[in-house]
Amino acid sequence: MKTPDTLGxxxxxxxxxxxxxxxxxxxAALARRPxxxxxxxxxxxxxxxxxxxxxxxxxxxxxxxxxxxxQDMIFLGxxxxxPRFAVEIPAQLTEPLNLQEDVVLIDQRSVATQDxxxxxxxxxxxxxxxxxxxxxxxxxxxxxxxxxxxxxxGWQRNCPACGAQHFPRTDPVVIMLAVDGERCLLGRxxxxxxxxxxxxxxxxxxxxxxxxxxxREVKEEADIEVGAVDYLFSQPWxxxxxxMIGCLAEATSEAITVDTSExxxxxxxxxxxxxxxxxxxxxxxxxxxxRMSIASxxxxxxxxxxxxxxxxxxxxxxxx
Amino acid sequence: MKTPDTLGxxxxxxxxxxxxxxxxxxxAALARRPxxxxxxxxxxxxxxxxxxxxxxxxxxxxxxxxxxxxQDMIFLGxxxxxPRFAVEIPAQLTEPLNLQEDVVLIDQRSVATQDxxxxxxxxxxxxxxxxxxxxxxxxxxxxxxxxxxxxxxGWQRNCPACGAQHFPRTDPVVIMLAVDGERCLLGRxxxxxxxxxxxxxxxxxxxxxxxxxxxREVKEEADIEVGAVDYLFSQPWxxxxxxMIGCLAEATSEAITVDTSExxxxxxxxxxxxxxxxxxxxxxxxxxxxRMSIASxxxxxxxxxxxxxxxxxxxxxxxx
Numbered sequence: 001m002k003t004p005d006t007l008g009x010x011x012x013x014x015x016x017x018x019x020x021x022x023x024x025x026x027x028a029a030l031a032r033r034p035x036x037x038x039x040x041x042x043x044x045x046x047x048x049x050x051x052x053x054x055x056x057x058x059x060x061x062x063x064x065x066x067x068x069x070x071q072d073m074i075f076l077g078x079x080x081x082x083p084r085f086a087v088e089i090p091a092q093l094t095e096p097l098n099l100q101e102d103v104v105l106i107d108q109r110s111v112a113t114q115d116x117x118x119x120x121x122x123x124x125x126x127x128x129x130x131x132x133x134x135x136x137x138x139x140x141x142x143x144x145x146x147x148x149x150x151x152x153x154g155w156q157r158n159c160p161a162c163g164a165q166h167f168p169r170t171d172p173v174v175i176m177l178a179v180d181g182e183r184c185l186l187g188r189x190x191x192x193x194x195x196x197x198x199x200x201x202x203x204x205x206x207x208x209x210x211x212x213x214x215x216r217e218v219k220e221e222a223d224i225e226v227g228a229v230d231y232l233f234s235q236p237w238x239x240x241x242x243x244m245i246g247c248l249a250e251a252t253s254e255a256i257t258v259d260t261s262e263x264x265x266x267x268x269x270x271x272x273x274x275x276x277x278x279x280x281x282x283x284x285x286x287x288x289x290x291r292m293s294i295a296s297x298x299x300x301x302x303x304x305x306x307x308x309x310x311x312x313x314x315x316x317x318x319x320x
Numbered sequence: 321m322k323t324p325d326t327l328g329x330x331x332x333x334x335x336x337x338x339x340x341x342x343x344x345x346x347x348a349a350l351a352r353r354p355x356x357x358x359x360x361x362x363x364x365x366x367x368x369x370x371x372x373x374x375x376x377x378x379x380x381x382x383x384x385x386x387x388x389x390x391q392d393m394i395f396l397g398x399x400x401x402x403p404r405f406a407v408e409i410p411a412q413l414t415e416p417l418n419l420q421e422d423v424v425l426i427d428q429r430s431v432a433t434q435d436x437x438x439x440x441x442x443x444x445x446x447x448x449x450x451x452x453x454x455x456x457x458x459x460x461x462x463x464x465x466x467x468x469x470x471x472x473x474g475w476q477r478n479c480p481a482c483g484a485q486h487f488p489r490t491d492p493v494v495i496m497l498a499v500d501g502e503r504c505l506l507g508r509x510x511x512x513x514x515x516x517x518x519x520x521x522x523x524x525x526x527x528x529x530x531x532x533x534x535x536r537e538v539k540e541e542a543d544i545e546v547g548a549v550d551y552l553f554s555q556p557w558x559x560x561x562x563x564m565i566g567c568l569a570e571a572t573s574e575a576i577t578v579d580t581s582e583x584x585x586x587x588x589x590x591x592x593x594x595x596x597x598x599x600x601x602x603x604x605x606x607x608x609x610x611r612m613s614i615a616s617x618x619x620x621x622x623x624x625x626x627x628x629x630x631x632x633x634x635x636x637x638x639x640x
């Protein structure tokens with residue numbers, strides 16, 4: 001199925017131009033170009049330029065908030081030919097930046113949920129955020145324990161001590177809607193906002209196919225058996241570094257047993273329930289996840305035959 | 321599409337029974353059961369019991385070749401209720417084991433290519449191999465550089481120094497057949513056996529959907545544009561720790577430019593070419609990958625409408 005336009009982070013359209021990654025001189029020249037821009041993250045929070053109501057996540061590559069000489073720039077690629085980078089500045093700058101009138105720090109999830117920018121920009125920011133998390137948590141070589149160094153414009157780390165090369169990590173996660181005829185299986189974690197239900201999900205384990213992971217997770221979390229599995233679409237999810245793999249799953253049993261170590265509740269919902277939940281008009285105040293989520297898009301395929309999920313009140317769903 | 325029965329490593333059917341992973345006493349009791357068995361890897365090479373022509377990859381959990389008191393057992397799950405583990409013994413035992421009549425060391429790829437065991441066993445061995453590679457290359461905490469320790473029966477590592485928890489890594493890889501009407505795009509790496517061609521493939525990068533990764537890789541490696549992408553099936557690939565995501569891709573351009581840093585050749589092949597290559601009867605001595613590979617299964621869907629790929633001579637394809 002075609003990737004929906006409204007699926008968050010999934011419509012990055014930069015030319016990654018990976019051949020530049022191992023050409024430091026070319027990269028330096030790209031960074032000096034007048035049309036070059038960089039995204040800035042303070043710790044893991046995007047820094048956004050603000051002028052009145054207008055927000056802009058891009059800064060000049062040599063004059064951005066918190067600019068320092070020792071910051072590694074990640075090369076994200078070319079946006080219609082214009083070079084794009086990302087840089088992380090120390091989280092300690094949060095307070096001084098919060099005092100500045102011309103910038104605002106907006107959590108990445110809110111940036112996407114509020115759909116502040118275009119799809120290409122959301123995709124680029126998701127890429128940057130996932131890479132930065134990887135660098136932050138992989139400063140030391142897993143093989144020998146010595147400090148590793150950034151290489152290839154942020155797309156690799158090398159260990160000078162043992163010679164190991166390390167590559168960014170992306171964790172495949174299955175997220176699925178188990179369907180039994182006219183009803184589907186949704187669950188809620190205790191940390192969800194009240195009334196909010198979502199698709200079941202879990203990490204693909206070593207030695208598993210996507211389909212096997214779908215079956216295991218639905219069985220583990222709800223004790224429901226799954227037959228056929230159909231892949232729908234996928235979504236990069238930089239919280240912190242996942243690839244969400246969205247599927248429909250044929251439920252072949254009925255009696256639910258909730259794995260209470262993972263979920264607070266799992267229930268069958270009718271197609272009409274789900275339609276009302278997507279529209280934000282369910283009489284019991286039930287909701288599905290925010291519009292940009294893959295869960296809401298999977299539900300929309302099943303309940304409404306696809307298209308754009310209604311724009312529900314994002315603040316309700318993220319209030320907790 | 322249903323996972324083909326002949327797709328290597330993809331038909332693991334153990335109940336992973338993950339709830340046992342954090343119950344050390346229960347696990348010890350499982351390991352003592354008379355029906356408990358363990359896979360043994362010498363370094364990363366499977367150790368197989370041999371009695372005449374009969375091969376068996378399973379050993380008693382307390383009496384296996386190279387058994388030592390300090391070896392961490394990975395709990396793989398239950399095979400029709402019987403507990404199954406995996407253990408790695410030092411690579412230095414290779415020579416003495418090679419002198420033993422009753423065991424044989426067979427490289428994991430050959431085990432699968434020769435289809436020595438059933439699907440459940442191949443799946444379990446792939447799981448074990450990927451986990452062991454992860455442990456071998458992640459003995460130190462990426463966050464602080466101190467030694468980490470095995471936890472949860474081999475499914476986690478914890479850092480006693482900084483408290484970080486680490487989980488097994490699985491790298492999503494797209495592998496795709498780009499199709500332009502009656503012809504399809506195949507490439508060969510220099511390290512392939514002569515005459516062997518395969519689907520293009522590459523790692524999914526942070527911030528990418530599966531579909532975006534397919535488009536980027538085909539563009540990078542062959543300069544061919546891709547429109548629609550259809551997912552077919554997936555395969556765990558423990559060399560060392562990938563999840564292969566198999567797709568058909570609609571080619572929307574014709575002129576190939578080979579990325580010679582990655583591939584020796586990329587060409588269009590007719591459907592009839594591919595049929596003959598799958599059958600092992602191509603007049604020019606051209607071949608597709610071994611039967612258990614996802615590439616051969618993707619090609620078989622396109623050229624023959626699915627089913628089991630012919631059993632070609634595995635030695636030919638792996639001779640180099």
